[in-house]
Amino acid sequence: MFRIRFHGRGGQGMKTASRILGSAFFMAGYEVQDAPRYGAERRGAPIFAYVRAARSTINERGIINHPDLVVVADDTLVGMPAAGVTQGMDENTLLLINSHESAQTWGQRLNTRARILILAAQEEVEDRAELPYIGSRCAAAAAALTRVISREFLIAALNEELAHLNDEVIKGNRDIALVVFDEMATQADLVNEGVQASASDYVRPKWIDLPFERAEISNIAIHAAATSVKVRTGLWRTMRPVINYDKCSGCSWICSTYCPDGAINVRDDGYPEIDYEHCKGCLICVAQCPPHAIESIAEQVARGQENGATP
Amino acid sequence: MTRKLLTGNSAAAWGARLAQVDYIPAFPITPQTEIIENLAAWIDRGEMPARLVTLESEHSMITAAGSAASSGVRAFTATSSQGLLYGMEMIYTVAGWRTPFVMVNVSRGLASPITLESDHNDIMAARDSGFLQIHCATCQEIADSILIAYRLAEHTQVRMPAIVNLDGFYLSFTREPVDLADASKARAFVGEYDPENLQFRGNSPLSQAMAVLGGGPYSYFRYEMHLALQHALSVYDEVVDEFAEIFGRRYDMIDCYQMEDAEYVFVMVGSFSTKARDAIDSLRAAGRKIGLLRPRLFRPFPQAQVRQLLQGRRAVAVVDQNISMGMGGVLHSEFATALYGASDAPLLASYIGGLGGRNISQQEFFAIADELQQASEREVAPPPRLLYTEEELTEMRKLQAIAQAEHAEIHQH
Numbered sequence: 001m002f003r004i005r006f007h008g009r010g011g012q013g014m015k016t017a018s019r020i021l022g023s024a025f026f027m028a029g030y031e032v033q034d035a036p037r038y039g040a041e042r043r044g045a046p047i048f049a050y051v052r053a054a055r056s057t058i059n060e061r062g063i064i065n066h067p068d069l070v071v072v073a074d075d076t077l078v079g080m081p082a083a084g085v086t087q088g089m090d091e092n093t094l095l096l097i098n099s100h101e102s103a104q105t106w107g108q109r110l111n112t113r114a115r116i117l118i119l120a121a122q123e124e125v126e127d128r129a130e131l132p133y134i135g136s137r138c139a140a141a142a143a144a145l146t147r148v149i150s151r152e153f154l155i156a157a158l159n160e161e162l163a164h165l166n167d168e169v170i171k172g173n174r175d176i177a178l179v180v181f182d183e184m185a186t187q188a189d190l191v192n193e194g195v196q197a198s199a200s201d202y203v204r205p206k207w208i209d210l211p212f213e214r215a216e217i218s219n220i221a222i223h224a225a226a227t228s229v230k231v232r233t234g235l236w237r238t239m240r241p242v243i244n245y246d247k248c249s250g251c252s253w254i255c256s257t258y259c260p261d262g263a264i265n266v267r268d269d270g271y272p273e274i275d276y277e278h279c280k281g282c283l284i285c286v287a288q289c290p291p292h293a294i295e296s297i298a299e300q301v302a303r304g305q306e307n308g309a310t311p
Numbered sequence: 312m313t314r315k316l317l318t319g320n321s322a323a324a325w326g327a328r329l330a331q332v333d334y335i336p337a338f339p340i341t342p343q344t345e346i347i348e349n350l351a352a353w354i355d356r357g358e359m360p361a362r363l364v365t366l367e368s369e370h371s372m373i374t375a376a377g378s379a380a381s382s383g384v385r386a387f388t389a390t391s392s393q394g395l396l397y398g399m400e401m402i403y404t405v406a407g408w409r410t411p412f413v414m415v416n417v418s419r420g421l422a423s424p425i426t427l428e429s430d431h432n433d434i435m436a437a438r439d440s441g442f443l444q445i446h447c448a449t450c451q452e453i454a455d456s457i458l459i460a461y462r463l464a465e466h467t468q469v470r471m472p473a474i475v476n477l478d479g480f481y482l483s484f485t486r487e488p489v490d491l492a493d494a495s496k497a498r499a500f501v502g503e504y505d506p507e508n509l510q511f512r513g514n515s516p517l518s519q520a521m522a523v524l525g526g527g528p529y530s531y532f533r534y535e536m537h538l539a540l541q542h543a544l545s546v547y548d549e550v551v552d553e554f555a556e557i558f559g560r561r562y563d564m565i566d567c568y569q570m571e572d573a574e575y576v577f578v579m580v581g582s583f584s585t586k587a588r589d590a591i592d593s594l595r596a597a598g599r600k601i602g603l604l605r606p607r608l609f610r611p612f613p614q615a616q617v618r619q620l621l622q623g624r625r626a627v628a629v630v631d632q633n634i635s636m637g638m639g640g641v642l643h644s645e646f647a648t649a650l651y652g653a654s655d656a657p658l659l660a661s662y663i664g665g666l667g668g669r670n671i672s673q674q675e676f677f678a679i680a681d682e683l684q685q686a687s688e689r690e691v692a693p694p695p696r697l698l699y700t701e702e703e704l705t706e707m708r709k710l711q712a713i714a715q716a717e718h719a720e721i722h723q724h
Contacts, residue, residue, distance in 0.1 A: 019316075022486060026316055034316070035485040038342075038427075059585040059592075061481050062670055197673035199593035205675050206701040217711070220424050223718035230713060 001054035002030075002193050003064045004142055007085045008073035009128065009238065011043045013135025016161060017071070018049035020139035024149045024157035025053035033058045044129050044236040044281060046083035051142075067093055069145060069191040070114070071138045074128055075099040075121070076300065078110070080235055089114040094191050096141055098134065100124075115189050117145075119180065126298045128238040133176045136162075140177035144184035145191045154181055229278070233261065237281030240302045241274060247293035248272070255285040255294060317489040319482030322450040323389065323415045323475070324349035325489075326457025328359050329497035330413070333384035333504075335363040336375035340394040341427055342479035343417040347389060369398030376412050377405030377472070382511045385461070385504040386412040391479060392419035392433045399436065405472060406441030406536065408519065411464035412472050413457055414442070418581070419479040420667040428668025429479040431581060431633040435641050441536045443473035443543055444610040446580040448566070450487040452607075453477050455560060458492065461501050462550045469543045471536065476609075478582040480668060492558055500557055540611040547608055564608035565616050569595060573602030575683045576621065576657070577676070578629040578646060580606055583665050587630070590676030601680055606642075617649040624657040626683040626692070632665035639663065639695050658686050664698035671698065 004021065008014040015036035022034030036049040050064045065088045075097050077083040089095060093114040097106055103116040110116075119141050125131060136158060143149040143157075158177055162170045243255075248271060255272050256264040263279040264272050274285075286294045317325065323346045327335070337347040353359035366372040369390050379386040390398060395416055416434050420426040434444065443463060445456045453475065460473040477483060492500070511517055523529050547564055555561045566584075569591050570576070577587045584605045594601050604620060604627075606613060621627060631640025638644065643661040650656040662679060664671045675698060686693050711717075 019486070022316060026488065031488060032316060033485055033487055035318075035480070038480075038484065058487075059589040061485070061582055061586055062668075065670075196589065197593060197677075198597070199590070199599065199673075199677045199680070200597035202674050202677050204678050204681075205672060207675075207678070207696070208699060208701050208704060210697055210699050210704070217716050221716070222714040224713060224715040227713055 001052055001058065001060070001196075002069070002146055002191060003067050004051045004053075004069045004071070004191070005048055005064050005067045006050070006071045006073065006138055006142075007046065007048045007077055007083060008134065008138075009043075009077065009236070010045045010047050011129035011238075012073045012131050014047055014049045014073060014138070017073075017135040017139040017142075018051050020136065020154075020157050020161045021051050021142050022053070023160055024139070024143050024153045025051065025146075027153040027156055028149050030054060030148075031056060031058050033061075037063065042236065042280070044238045045233075046077050046080060046235070048084070053146075064088070066090065066194055068194045069094045069096065069142060071119075071142050072097045073131065073134045073138050075101070075106075076128070078106070082232075082235065086110065086112060086114075091115075092192055092194060094145065094189060096138075096145070098138065117187065117189055119184075124300070126239070128298070128300060133173055136173040136177040137180045140181040141184045142191075144181045145187065145189075147190055151178065151181060154178070232277050233280050234263075234275075234277045237276075237279060238299050239281045239283060239296045240276070240299050241279065241281070241283055241285050241294050241296050242302070243272060243274060244293050244295065245271060247291050248289075249291050249293070251290065255289055258284050258288045260284065314488040314490045316486040317450055317454075317491075318345065318484055318486050319447075319450045319453050319477045320345035320417070320484070321349055322453040322489050323417075323457065323477065324353075325491055326415075326454040326475070327387040327413075328353060329454070329492055329494060330387070330458055330461045330501050331385065331498055332387040333361055334376075334379040334386045335361060336366050336372040336379070336386070336388050337363055338366050338369050338372045338390065338394060340369075340391045342419060342483040343389050343391040343394070343415070345483070346415060346417075369394040370401055373398040373401040373405060373414070376414065377401065377408050377410045380410035380412040380472070381408060383504070387414070387457075388412070389415040389417065391417040392421060393425070395433050396421065396436060399440075402437050402440045402442060407532065409470045409536070409539075410472060411461075411470055413460045413464060414472065414474050415453075415457070416474050416476045417479045417483045418476055426667040427479070429481055429581075429632075430666045430668070431476075431631075431641075432666075434474065434476045435633045435635070437474060438610060438641070441471055441540065442610065443469070443471055443540065443608075445473065445475050445607055446609050447475065447477045447482065447607075448582050448584050448605065450482060450485070451489050451560070452562070453482065454489055454491060455554070455558070455562065456607075458497055458501055459550055459554055459562060462553075463543060463547055465504060466543075466546050466550070469539055469546055471539055471543070476581070481582040490560075496557055500554065544608075544611050544613060562607060564606065564613045565620060566603075566605040566607055567620065568603040568605070570602035570604060570620065573600055574625045575599070575601040575680060575687070576624050576627045577601070577603050577679070578605070578627055578642065579603065579632075580609060580642065581632060583630075583632060583671060586671060586673070587676060590673050590680070593673065594677065594680050599680060599684075601683075612645055612649070614649040617646060618653050621646075621650060621657055622653055622655050625687040626658040626660060628660045628662055628679045628683055630662045630664055630671065630679070632663075634663050634666065634697075643695070658683075658690070658692040660686060660692050661695035662698060663695070669698075
């Protein structure tokens with residue numbers, strides 16, 4: 001059975017990617033299961049989707065814990081624990097990253113036994129949640145790396161899964177997907193089908209007898225204050241609002257009041273300050289600021305500047 | 312045969328469409344909403360001649376479905392979890408009206424704490440209501456079960472509403488190959504809705520004995536519902552035989568896998584049972600005689616069939632994806648009841664797992680099989696087990712540290 005996971009950000013089309021690949025497998029005569037993992041399915045937030053394909057009925061269900069192929073649409077997710085990109089990877093896993101950087105660089109960064117391949121990233125776009133064609137590119141790359149899906153089935157699957165879009169958009173996706181397919185078709189590293197767990201040689205689960213604990217401990221009360229601070233929703237941001245204090249009139253309330261996440265604080269001097277650990281980059285503050293003192297810049301550009309790189 | 316990839320929710324919508332439903336009272340709730348969205352889109356495009364109405368709550372929605380069925384139209388609705396519980400007063404009430412309609416429940420764990428993922432405590436809460444219950448394990452089964460459920464619910468010897476249950480996420484948002492029934496064959500199989508004496512019409516006044524005082528009349532009506540459900544067992548067999556003849560797919564009230572020579576048995580309902588099938592394949596490869604028994608029909612409960620299928624087996628593990636606080640697994644209790652007093656009854660072990668979508672790993676199935684074998688050798692059933700691992704408790708401790716769960720205790724001492 002092929003077990004394939006797609007990781008990306010909300011908006012990048014990972015559910016669509018899983019459906020394109022699922023349909024292509026199905027056309028190639030495989031039994032298929034594909035599903036997105038919903039949770040915080042919001043623009044920019046890390047999400048994933050998965051595909052199982054086998055020659056016989058698929059009984060396995062739920063999240064893929066031991067992936068044969070992991071496709072990452074946005075390389076900023078690789079090092080983010082909440083995205084779970086590297087979860088369950090082993091020496092059988094092929095990791096395909098859409099990146100400007102090389103496999104060697106990623107190999108040095110990641111302590112992994114997985115084999116790493118690069119899907120050469122296209123020209124950078126301002127808002128990463130809008131990476132064009134990335135869903136189709138990821139699906140095409142995965143299809144090629146399995147070596148069991150033909151160009152024709154990929155085209156048919158793209159047509160079917162994108163049928164709600166206009167012809168020009170579908171053609172754009174198809175053209176770019178086929179370039180990736182042809183490129184990946186020459187790769188020597190392939191996806192290996194994983195095996196089923198063996199009942200004669202298995203690691204016994206570390207079951208415990210859950211101890212009884214008094215209600216003071218075992219109820220759902222949260223005694224600590226502001227625990228939501230620990231959830232760094234700023235990682236979802238693909239566009240960053242930046243305050244130009246030369247223009248800010250210090251009205252002291254409009255941007256902070258409109259912020260749906262309470263991520264803008266007003267300092268003692270009456271000026272606002274954005275908490276980038278938690279700002280999700282919705283840009284409502286940019287739209288609301290009366291003197292237009294808040295502008296938006298691409299998150300990866302902002303991070304590059306912070307790291308001293310030239311944008 | 313034209314199979315296509317459909318989510319469980321799409322398969323449910325297709326089931327309603329193929330059953331030619333007339334009226335769909337609706338209220339959204341995750342992970343069910345996609346069913347209603349599918350139906351609404353078809354109706355909007357003129358592909359499905361039905362009326363969809365959004366109500367202000369599940370309580371009203373279930374009332375509307377029951378009322379519509381009383382007035383002579385075929386009704387369909389869907390809900391999940393908290394929505395099912397919010398409508399619970401009317402679940403019991405419309406069952407007493409003896410109005411046949413089909414409701415899909417997309418199983419999801421209950422608050423508190425609230426969750427989005429699946430377990431069966433929601434559907435178990437409707438267990439004693441009078442609704443027939445069919446539990447699905449695949450997307451194919453969902454589409455087919457809705458057709459079967461209409462036939463069963465509307466049968467003149469039954470006349471009770473039905474719930475078709477499917478698991479949230481594991482089926483609702485998961486695409487699998489589904490062979491949709493041919494529309495004209497489905498129409499012929501389900502037939503026309505014939506509401507008989509339930510038909511409320513302006514020109515032929517009719518009222519219901521909504522209230523009765525005194526235990527005699529009350530008991531009569533309640534006993535009759537129970538007898539109708541028991542009667543549904545034989546009707547179910549007739550209906551699925553006909554279904555198999557027309558569509559080539561068999562849906563026995565109890566689905567058996569590798570049961571012929573099985574000495575050990577997993578008992579499960581719902582989509583997690585397919586995980587058990589995988590485990591059985593691996594265990595069989597290792598020389599173990601083990602099988603799966605999965606009740607599809609949960610209400611009425613096929614007691615006699617369970618007893619007959621399990622007599623002579625060595626040990627049975629009932630894996631419940633629900634928990635009755637202070638008692639344990641609901642399915643386990645029902646199986647114990649079915650087997651009580653049977654000669655040659657197997658040892659019966661209880662496992663609870665899969666709450667809030669928690670995975671049950673292949674290794675856990677293997678370990679359960681090992682425990683069954685040991686129990687059989689010692690001739691005593693193991694104590695009930697709440698599936699939980701050391702790793703899970705460690706993760707829980709980290710969360711408790713963040714929540715400062717020890718705070719309350721510090722203040723006490």
